[in-house]
Amino acid sequence: MDLSLEQRLLRFLSREEEDERRSFRDLRSLPVEHRVLEGECVRGAVLRNAGPERFEFDAPENLSKFRDGDAVAVGDGFDFQAALPLVYAGYDAERGVVTLEKDRFARVDLSELERGETYCIDRRPLGIRGRLQDVVRAGFADARLRDVLEGHHELARDDARYERAITALEKTDLNDAQRAAGAAAIATESLALVQGPPGTGKTRLLAELIKILAKAGCRIALTAYTHRAVDNALRAIHAADPKVPLFKIGNAGANAPQLRKLGVHLNPRAVKLPQSGVVISGTCFAIAKMTAEERFHLTVFDEAGQMPIAHAMAGMMLAKRWVFFGDHAQLPPVITAHHADREVTESAFGRLHRVYGGELLDTSYRMNEGVCGVVSDTFYRGQLTSADSAASRIMPFDGGGRFDEILDPAHPVVLARVDHRQPGMRSPEEAALVADLCEDLVQRHGLDPRDIAVIAPFRAQVRLIRSALQQRTQLGDAKGLVVDTVERIQGQEREVVIVSLAVGDPDTLDRRAGFFFSTNRLNVALSRARTKAVLVASSGAFTALPRDAESLRAASVYKSLYETLPCVDVTGAYCGSEG
Secondary structure, three states: OOOOHHHHHHHHHHHHHHHHHHHHHHHHOOOHHHHHHOOOEEEEEEEEEEOOOEEEEEOOOOOOOOOOOOEEEEEOOOOOOOOEEEEEEEEEOOOOEEEEEEOOOOOOOHHHOOOOOEEEEEEOOOOOHHHHHHHHHHHHOOHHHHHHHHOOOOOOEOHHHHHHHHHHHOOOOOOHHHHHHHHHHHHEOOEEEEEOOOOOOHHHHHHHHHHHHHHOOOEEEEEEOOHHHHHHHHHHHHHHOOOOOEEEOOOOOOOHHHHHHOOOEEOOOOOOOOOOOEEEEEEHHHHOOOOOOOOOOEEEEOOHHHOEHHHHHHHHOOOOOEEEEEOOOOOOOOOOOOOOOHHHHOEHHHHHHHHHOOEEOOEEOOOOHHHHHHHHHHHOOOOOEEOHHHHOOOOOOOOOOOOHHHHOOOOOEEEEEOOOOOOOOOOHHHHHHHHHHHHHHHHOOOOOHHHEEEEOOOHHHHHHHHHHHHOOHHHOOOOOOEEEOHHHHOOOOEEEEEEEOOOOOHHHHHHOHHHHOOHHHHHHHHOOEEEEEEEEEOHHHHOOOOOOHHHHHHHHHHHHHHHHOOEEEOHHHHHHHHO
16 A cells, blocks of 8 residues: 555654664764764864853864754763763864854753863764654644645745735846746745755845845744754845844854844743744754744745755744745755655655746856856756856966866866776875865965865765875965865855865775765765866766666766866876876
8 A cells, every 4th residue: 555645754754763773873882983984973172162052172173974953962982871962063164163052952061061171072863853753743734734745736826916026126136037036935825946056146035035025024934954054044134134133043053153243033932932024043953843833924944955854844834835945956855764765855845846846046156157057057957057247257377387287267177087996985096186286276376275175075085185285285284275075065165176086996886876976966066166176086986887777867977077078187197007
């Protein structure tokens, strides 16, 4: 018997919870150094500042996968029962500082943490999925919400409200696609989706839309999967109209001091929340804890391409009108267990867009014409164009150097080929080339290290590249040069982006195809670049034949890039006779 969507989502949550418990049991049985390699621990963190709510730790080397809002435990790395529960609130890579916050739902004495002491920061289970199961059951009891999720709903809009919205948006400097998307969102009687590819002004449009709705007296719930996304949206709304009252519930996140300066009311438990002309925000986890009595004119979702369906339902239950901002072509939700039912692993944006479609923001203000052309043709069916203000940008270039063929601005996206056959998740050959390219960009072409980002799919390769950069004396300390995984650099942009794929053995790739051949990650990596993107890889990375159909389709995208991008073969210089 076929299961309903409700039953499938409940099964999805149960399997995720079971996998989380099993993973934590296995994780805690590993030595500290192995947990660090898995990206699930920060060791050697020295407490520098401690307050009743916030704690700062010196941690120069942080390769963890932690995101803002993740539940963590601070202790000696061995006795987990004695570790103290806190919440991850961010990492300042330039200062080498991890910020943690008090967990408002944990009754513990945090005075045990001592300044100057060294700690391990480990992940701990959040235990939110049980609450989400209640959300799913309650959501499917609402016939209208159930019909929307199952694809049986007929979208409708208020034409008079649409015309008023167009008039209001014409007073802004938004482009035509942004105005059309904003008006459709304001006028919807139920659901509107706005797809915002990289650099297309999605957050700016969100802010203008909310400003108009707040001025009209709407009570708006604003939510996203991460604190970073919520805080970015709040900053944009304040910039659009400082008079809009802004609230944030739940843990404040790393940006609490900056948000307070903007007048955002944080953790307003004792305050009666206004009933009109206000924005009340929080992550989907915080929103899930709001009482059923709280009602809103509409809920606005940001970065909805990373939000699982069940998590989005918590925000959908607060209102009868919903506006989703996101991009299902960028990073998907974080899923821990294996699910044969792929539909339930979709993001809320991905599922709803597949059923109802949406408005596409089609002009990138970040990427020049060359970078945008590759990203558009590869990931957006050729529908994305570069804005006039960005199209003609070129990378600073002083010809006559060793790497001119790779760095020539005439070719904004280039494949630098290093034919190694490394079977693991690291390549010394690629790391050496990446470090040499960074040194050349800074020393010869005059780029500020802060204008360069290096991206690799595996933390082992990230560490190897960082080590190689430290050996380049001409780079100095290269302060601000980002070397990290795709997940940690989403939302950022740089003049030049170098992507190291690391793996060169087709057999290894066949086994790890689902992760490696992710078109979403590749899209995010390449689209961080304003004027130049260099893909460093072995030809072996493009000859794998994954076993499942989805990975095979994704691998074909990589192969297409390999066949169409300008290619510079530097194998002889970095692999010697092994190449």
